[in-house]
Amino acid sequence: MQRLGSLHHHFFLGSRKPLLNPCPFYSFISICTFSYSPDSTEVIYDNLLKSCDGLAFLKQIHSVLTTTSLIDKSPHLGAQIIIKYAQFGDPNSARALFDHINIHGDKPSSFLWNTMIRAYANGGHCFETLQLYSVMHRAGISPNNYTFPFIFKVCASNSLILLGKVAHGDALKTGFDSDLYVEAALVDMYAKGDQFCDGRKIFDEMSMKDLVCWTAMITAYEQAEKPEEALILFQKMQQEGLLADSVTIVSVASAIGRLGDAKRAQSVHCYAIRHLFLEEICVANSVIAMHAKCGDMDKACLVFDMMDERNSISWNSLLSGYTQNGKASEALLLFDEMRDSGCEPNPVTALIMVAACAYLGSSHLGRKFHDFILDSKMKVDMNLWNALMDMYAKCGDLETAVEIFSGIHPSERDVCSWNVLISGYGMHGYGKEALKLFSRMQEEGVEPNHITFTSILSACSHAGLVDEGRKCFRDMTKSVTPEMKHYACMVDMLGRAGLLQEAFDLIKEMPAPPNDSVWGALLLACKIHGNMELGKIAANNLFQLEPNHTGYYVLMSNIYAASNRWQEVGKLRQDMKNKGLKKPAAFSVIEYGSEIHGFHTADHENPYWQEVYRKVESLTIEMKLAGYIPDLSCALHDVEEEDKEHILNYHSEKLAVAFGILMINSGMAIRVTKNLRVCNDCHLAFKYISCIYGRRIIVRDANRFHHFQGGSCSCKDYW
């Protein structure tokens, strides 16, 4: 009513004494109606509508216009009210008015039809938009350059390209296809509908392209995961003399984020600062996400901290940045900060946090978030169910993952749901079950994608199902072109099985030069099977491709050490030193109630370290009595045998398991997560411990799960 007050004052201009009416609005309306000519009345209501900022007020104006029949006399006012209803998210009231005009007033003009179509389209009411479009045709009203953009828009956002094509035909027939707005909408629709060529063709043939068209095309490439093309187009646009605005920058920043190109990220950031775009929340959000994807959380935080106003997307961008960069604990802290700030977590926030729990391997935290999601009554869509399944599987609780999967109606499950479960079975070593699921999925008519094949090949690899894996790979090549990651899975599978030559032959047959993951798989296999010659070939390729990746130096030096080639070990260590590379510290965590306890190799940081060390020593004696012989090859240092055994005893995973034996109730499984691969000697020791103490020990290492029980491991010593 504040704005009305100012209008009130303005229009009165002292012509009448203010009435002693409890409702100034009605007195004002009645005065307007009786004191002015129809034209000026329309102007006044038009101004009133323009200043109207709430649904209740709008309904008041609407009802006055209805009772005075003005609504039937002024198509302009009718349209304004329809626009306002749409703005306030009430398309049904808009439609009721439209129908009223259609019956009681003059037949609606094409302007009014467009207004109504726009109301539906902007509110995301796809069906109603298209239905009204067809009713419009039947009513003999011809669509125009204001109609088509909205029709294409709903077709684009609802993947109704066929319907869009029909409307495109209408545009061609009526000659509106060469309107700049219509063309931009067409580019957008075809590009979003995976019909790049059609979109690009229209774009290329446009006689005049404005910034919006360029941006639509750039955005389309970015959304289709073609960031390189998006940036090439962006460059071309600049060469044509067009200056990027904030919308363009949002898409360009996303494209750079996808590429992880830190250098270009910096220059876009500067551009956004220079043009004051960073003050817009959309731009700041996309710049945060861009830096995060480039691995620069400091810059992402800087932008976030400088924002005057943040929305849930700002928080989610930073949260997801932390998770993507392996800083899950920071994400947990930020989540609390988000809630303290009064920003309510939404389903995307939940998705990110569930992924953070999966990364940490903490089923305790994961459950807490699951409860939080259920308590908050937020809508759990299929993406979130899939993330929850993935989290449970990665936290070692495959049973709950399967339970969730079974609870989802078969028609609701998407390809990702199946992929999550297949890879869950795979990482727990249940290759046969993964294969069964793979068949079941296809029987139920769900088409496998490239991720399904990665999951199934990796499941075969972990379970040593070489023949089945080979068959899947062959079948796969019939429907999809194998990508680098599929070759990496195959090399991994063949290599682990000791078929090193076959793995190497496959590499040589690859249509494109192998990347680091392919050579890395071969190097790992060479380490497992002690093949120095092939190992050297793999390592040399890796040192070229990824000269700063510590893991490959460590693997190769392990191969040398296992053969007592201490000179080569020393040389590699020197190389690492010269490059300033450090071997990542082994780290294991174990959950104890709601506490998380971490252990480094031979550290004294844990408050219980003395008890834990004593337990490790007594465990060693008990195991030796049962026949355990330490696997000294795992202590890859050039030291005396006795010292080697000492080093082995204090590996982080052994400390964590000893802690578990000491603290965790005997009926419960001991769950340990390690950042690197579990060592051979620890693996052997846990088999003994599981037998002597009758305990279930579940270890998640960098690669997969190991379930130790009754003296054996679910990986059947194959990992």
Added chain:
DNA sequence: GTAGGGTTAG
């Protein structure tokens, strides 16, 4: 004479 297009987290 009244109206319109391209945008960020997963």
